[in-house]
Amino acid sequence: MREYKLTALMAATSFLLCSGLMTNNRQMYWMACVLGALMGGAYLLVRRGVQQTTVQRHCPTELMEGETVDAQVVVATRARWGLLWVKAEETASAGLAVEPLPTEQDSPFTGVMHYRLTALRRGAQRLGPVYLTLSDPFGLFVRQERVDDTTEVLVLPRPIALPRWNWEGGGRGRLIASTLHGKRGEGTDWHGVRPYTPGDPLRRIHWRATARHGDWHVKEFEVSQLAPTVLALEQAPTWRADGEAYPDFDQAIRHLAWIILEAPRQGVSVILVGANLPEVRLTPESYTDPRALLRLLARLHPDADHSILDDLPRLIQQYGERYRIALFAPPQEYAVFHMRVQGYQAQGYAVEVYA
Numbered sequence: 001m002r003e004y005k006l007t008a009l010m011a012a013t014s015f016l017l018c019s020g021l022m023t024n025n026r027q028m029y030w031m032a033c034v035l036g037a038l039m040g041g042a043y044l045l046v047r048r049g050v051q052q053t054t055v056q057r058h059c060p061t062e063l064m065e066g067e068t069v070d071a072q073v074v075v076a077t078r079a080r081w082g083l084l085w086v087k088a089e090e091t092a093s094a095g096l097a098v099e100p101l102p103t104e105q106d107s108p109f110t111g112v113m114h115y116r117l118t119a120l121r122r123g124a125q126r127l128g129p130v131y132l133t134l135s136d137p138f139g140l141f142v143r144q145e146r147v148d149d150t151t152e153v154l155v156l157p158r159p160i161a162l163p164r165w166n167w168e169g170g171g172r173g174r175l176i177a178s179t180l181h182g183k184r185g186e187g188t189d190w191h192g193v194r195p196y197t198p199g200d201p202l203r204r205i206h207w208r209a210t211a212r213h214g215d216w217h218v219k220e221f222e223v224s225q226l227a228p229t230v231l232a233l234e235q236a237p238t239w240r241a242d243g244e245a246y247p248d249f250d251q252a253i254r255h256l257a258w259i260i261l262e263a264p265r266q267g268v269s270v271i272l273v274g275a276n277l278p279e280v281r282l283t284p285e286s287y288t289d290p291r292a293l294l295r296l297l298a299r300l301h302p303d304a305d306h307s308i309l310d311d312l313p314r315l316i317q318q319y320g321e322r323y324r325i326a327l328f329a330p331p332q333e334y335a336v337f338h339m340r341v342q343g344y345q346a347q348g349y350a351v352e353v354y355a
Helices: 002-023 026-052 174-181 207-213 247-266 290-298 308-319 331-346
Strands: 053-058 062-064 068-077 085-092 096-100 112-119 123-135 142-147 151-156 190-195 217-221 229-233 270-274 277-282 324-328 351-354
Touching: 002 026, 026 053, 026 123, 026 142, 053 123, 053 142, 062 112, 068 085, 068 123, 085 096, 085 112, 096 123, 112 151, 151 290, 207 217, 229 247, 229 308, 247 270, 247 290, 247 324, 270 308, 308 324, 308 331, 331 351
Parallel strands: 062 151, 229 270, 229 324, 324 351
Antiparallel strands: 053 068, 068 112, 085 123, 096 112, 123 142, 123 151, 190 217, 270 277
8 A cells, every 4th residue: 555655646746747847837846846845755754763763661670470560662753743653562582471452543653552561481581672663644654663772671480389398397307306206387385476477377366365456466486496497509500491491490499489488477597508699698687678589589590500419518517407408409300419418318417309
């Protein structure tokens, strides 16, 4: 259709110009000049419009895995009176899904793109570049341009409970003792009550205190029997790779996120270590902003130059007497990790492997 319009205008301009030359009719000259100026102006408008175009995004910079939000891209041009029509198309990295939303306008050339953004995979993801389609109001000239404007969206890991995880035991001999004496769970020494925190088990509700204060209160147990935990994450690139993603590694990160967020409710202190990660001690102060901990986990990658097994003797020497050590390893490496920790388990150290 665009080619037909342009061909018709050019034919009309040529006809008027030739007719004016043959008949010496000035009106035909003026009409030919107007049509020529119209086509030339439309061409220059589209040609130079990209140089005066800016792109702005309205979207959150952080999302949780599986979260969906509405966002938009706004293209601003200096061309006035709506002479330059713009259609925007957003792109994103593999960890984000972009779904355009229908608009009420009849024409797609509005300069605003509404879309639904869904976070698929944790990590630093990218929005952009933006592909623009520019057109004059008559649809005579169309130009495709790419604007290298990008925005980073950090996708936080979604906490997923680890089925085999329990909070008891730890330290040299503690794992064996807990097996002999049964599960101690959250401890047996009750020493007071405190206000209810979302996530506290319902069995811990203290009904008398709840009735007395008028809001929910729970029993607080002595947590000295719950040993602090060292979470040792394998960061060597031995995880199963699926293109640029590591599905098993991402799943381990989700389990770590759950443990880290659940630890303060259980009264357990946690230390996070890795082959390529500085020691991170999670204190009560650090739990005031749980999303900061999730941001740390969101940016972890299996890019270490050695295995966490190389650091295991040091971890045993440094933490084995008091701490419980949980190794998070690739499923295909479980047998190797399990064989390495059996000797320490025989000595009474609480070392466990999760794959």
